[in-house]
Amino acid sequence: MNFATDLASVSHGIQLAIAPVFLLTAVAGMMGAVAGRLARIIDRARFLQDRLDAGVLDKPGKEKIYDELYRLRHRGWLVNGCLGFLTFCAILIGLTIILLFLGETSALPIFRIATVCFLAGVVCFLLALVCFLIETVLSMHKLKFEQWPAR
Incomplete structure (x- = not known):
């Protein structure tokens, strides 16, 4: 493997590798937002589960809670899928940065x-x-929204 050591190749390699860093920054910001949504889903599910465990609900109340827990589970799957795609995206963009730098500074x-x-x-x-x-x-x-008062 023949690595180029001249300053022009190294600086051009850094310039090439910088562009994907902006996408990586966007991915990190989105991961934070999505993780916040997951935390809210988990908090709501725990609250509903605590109400169920208290045992003071009638049958219609329990059915409403089970219905909401079902929807929360589906939302949780989507958020987990989103986080998985974002993580894989970050890995691929990181590899892109490494490959661009190596491609510019070596004969690979x-x-x-x-x-x-x-x-x-x-x-x-x-x-x-x-x-x-x-x-x-x-x-x-x-x-x-139709149950909210009009202004």
Whole structure:
């Protein structure tokens, strides 16, 4: 393996590797937002489970809680899927950064691999956005806006 040691190659390699870092920053920000949604889902499910465990609910009250717990479970699956796609995206973008830098500073012909890693990372990011969109729609489904007073 012949590594280039001239300053121009190293600086160009850094320039190439910097662009995907912006996507990595977006992924990290989205992971924080999605993890916050997961925490709220878990908190709500624990609250509902505590109400069930207290044993003071009538049958219709229990059915409502079981229905909401069912919806929370589906939302939790979507959020977990979203976090999985985001994590895989971050791994692929990190590999892209490494491959771009190595491709520029060495004689390794790895730019095609870097391209595939980057595109796969973008696909994972888009799939995470789809999961996030579906989860957001499901979270709004429970709200009944027609019952709110008009202004």
